[in-house]
Amino acid sequence: MIIMVYSSYNAASIEGYLGAPEYSYWFVRRAFWPMLERFGIVVPVTDPAREVDTICRTAELHGEPCVFFSFEPPHKTILGLSCPTIPVFAWEFDTIPDEIWADEPRNDWTRVLAVTKAAITHSNFSVQAVRRSMGKNYPVWSIPAPVHRGQMAHVASARGWHPAETVPVSGIALAMDRVDLSSFSMQRAHEDGIANLRALAAYVAEADRAPRTIQLGGVIYTAIFNPIDGRKNWTDLLAGFIWAFRDEPDATLVMKLTHYDPVRALLPVLSDIAKLGPHRCKIILLHGMLPDDEYQTLIRMTSYTINASTNEGQCLPLMEFMSAGRPAISPLHTAMLDYISPRNAFVVETFAHPASWPHDPREAVRTERNTTRFPSLVRAYRESFRVARHDPARYADMSAEATEALACFCSDDVVEERLATLFTHLASQQNPATAEGVLF
């Protein structure tokens, strides 16, 4: 079996495109790769329209069946190939686009999925969304990225509270108690904005030259997100932290900002921190890709992982940290329905609000997002802090539950089993004689 894989970015280009549309597809592809290798020879392609059918024809001459995994949203999936094509896409809304706009028929995903005849997405929520449009028997699988195994080593180090440690950081790291926030607080004057940008740009340039360290300690909350992505709702996440811990020096929030442009990523966050006013809790901003050892240190030092998103297709950081036995503060909607529960997380209440599909330029209101109930987020912060400081038994239970829930969601076994049913289905499609009612 030849398995061709494609995503718009590759290992060489991804760092320059962090936070760009569909950047996370590369991470998903990377996570799927070793699993796919169990089923065949994985061949990356960079120009599917040209390469896929060529490879496919050659392989079939040698009796090798072929399949093309397109790690792209359906409206970017290359159609019309003779090679069977499986779109692998993340989706976080309760409806899929079923209208044509911009004279692009592929914007109507139902047309794309009708052509591909099968698809992979990453949560049961999005499987439901696809089936709502495509019929309840449409062959779509919820297969999350298999990130669980890689984090198992961390489970033993899960603690609610961590003594202070000096941690090396090679990228940009800002500890808020070291930053003069006043220069970021004025939003009105244009010249202030420019001055802020210059100061920040100078700082960023300097950080590149010198490796630095940060102090980490206390109850450490970690959030990893792209601040330019409005769905991440980091404003609530940040405000909730400061509201909960304004006078608590032992609470630390680490925000790792994933966006290729450090100034664009940092400025809105710094500005909000300044506007939220004086606080004794600690906030640390990290920017960019961390080298693996530093990322592992971050996981090791983390007490809780936080998410306040309005919608999630699967949320790799949450999955990684919870696999590592870190309980979460998280809402319970979309993909999180598959693995978040009160046993492994402090659940934040949300409510539905009309919204549009994020890539629809018409902004037609056709779906919904989940708005955080802010007091519930503040309560979750405070309760989690209490557990971390005073209820280590409960913390240990939640930690065990977290890694267990994620094992059920995204362990190698689960993913391999689902992929196996998919490949069986594909085989049955290619050779109808074996199609003994095996669809899922």
Next chain:
Amino acid sequence: MDSNTLGTITGWCDGYDRGHIRGWAWYPRQPHQTVVVEVVINGQVVAEAAACIMRPDLKTAGIGQGRHAFAIPFTRPLDASETLQVTVRAKEDGTILNAGVFTIITTPEVLAADQHRASLSHLAATFGLWDEPTPPQANTAHPPRKTLNFILYAAAASSSADVATKLGADDYSYLFVMKFFREVLRALGTVHMVTDPSRDVDTIYRACMARGEECVFFSFAPPHATTLGLACPTIPVIAWEFGTIPDTAWDDEPRNDWRYVLRQTGRAITISRFAANVIREAMGPMFPVASIPTPVWNGMAGLSTETPRSTTIKPICLDGFIWDSRVAKPALEMTLPPLPATKPRTQPVQLPLRGYLLTLAEPNAAAAQPHISPGRISRIIARLAKRIQFLSRHPQKASGAVPTTSVFPPPWQPETDLPPIDEPALAVFDPDPYPAQQAQPPADAPTLHLDGIVFTAVLSPKDGRKNWQDILSAFVFAFANTPDATLVFKMIGTDPSYWWWEFHDAASRLPAFTCRVVVLHGYLDDENYGKLITATHFVTNASLAEGQCLPLVEFMSASRPAIAPDHTAMSDYITPQNAFVVESDIEYCAWPHDPRNLLRTTRYRIHWPSLRDAFTQAYEVAKTAPDAYAAMGNAAAATMQTYCGDKSTIASLQQILCLQTGVTAMLEAAVP
């Protein structure tokens, strides 16, 4: 003859009138003697005259035979800006006549305009505001309760660009709050209106003091716009809807720290309990702050007998324009329609709409300011950029699809041809700078026929707190397939560009709907506003924070149940008995007038599904359970009678003014 044999002198200075300072004086024990009166200005005696003129009213009042009046020509040229300290006293022993000490402030601007009229009006204001001289009370054994004087000032919307372009924080509603209070205060004493507190208040106050009367100044303005340093006791009347009061100064203005202001006034009135508590949290639990809601009920109760079910709904006539989804179906990606032409008003100025329009300053401010706030511009530009990006990839779509004209101020110019606003002259004793306009709608005014179940929201689209977007989307989602559900937006404000583009954008992006949405823009006179209330089944509010919400209070006073959250001021009157209560959660925000935009206060996040469900439930009740609907309406009116009826307002005011012991004594005692 010396004073020992003549006895004491009693007298009264009536003030300045037609070129003379007038009054009377006599020796009660020697009524046949004549008192000589002299006028002292800035320490210098400038005139004297004998008090020997006959005045029949003095005789009626028992002042001898009435031959005790005086009229001293006042000839000093008022040609410079100066402060004149005037004392009118008996020449013989220096006894100062009652009301005989006052200040005249002259200003070149005023004098240049009309010297005589200006000096007249200043003096009139100075001397008291009666056409007839007050007859003296011959019997002093039981002095009557002292006359109360209330000086009222309402902040008009600030013309400052900062405030005008900011969402929320509009001062305009202070005007209407003041007008409702004024009616009640008239029952308690004499009301004086001022437009420039620093110029007028102390003048009136001193005159009142000289007459031995009580005087207090009600400043209907946010604390940062309250005049400080007055001799007159000052009570700020504050509308406030956020969870904290500004407690830091900015822009080099100490009054931006409201605590600075409140410490000086020593007391305050708020129009909600929520705001009173917020002030107590900042000032300490003992700080004297009273919550007195704007007394709306008595004016609206007449409408409560008319229910939408019992009367034929009359067409509503509007001096403006009407947008109706039955006529103009919004469609996705439609070209945004141009703003309807709005002709300049023939009846200008003060307030186009009873209750809630913008302000005196607004027409000019609107002409000088861009029509769209920076926030809206950036949002629209962001969307436009997206659209342009999209069109650049799909040029065939470009024809007619780019709403280029919509981004920029529309060709419509609001009311620039208006005559200048007359500065209300103090020559009118109780001048109303803000008279209610009662012009008839023009013959060609559009009319609106309402039917079905009607939900009405009266709001200022310029004010982001009002959250019309959620009202619209929740209504459309609740009634997508319900043609007899109607939502009426009565937009407050003279400039439709505050909502026209954004409203069309929002409406066109919603899924198709068969329910009806109507937007009214323009002036509704009292009669037609009453018709709108009568035609309404439920008054609707989805605000993030409210200082009181006068439209909600008005409609509920007229027995209309509400759909509304029960946060901030609404917690004083919204209950499950009189409303479908919309859930909301506290969230962080900035004080609307804080240019630093610090997230230091709170408002409320509307729980959208509960708003949508409230619409559905309300419709069901109105449609299928008339008794339950009537009960909710009655509960609304009953709540309002207790909450903001004149009776309870008077009781509250009497309490805060300590009318039994004398207002001035109490107020002075209250100042730390």
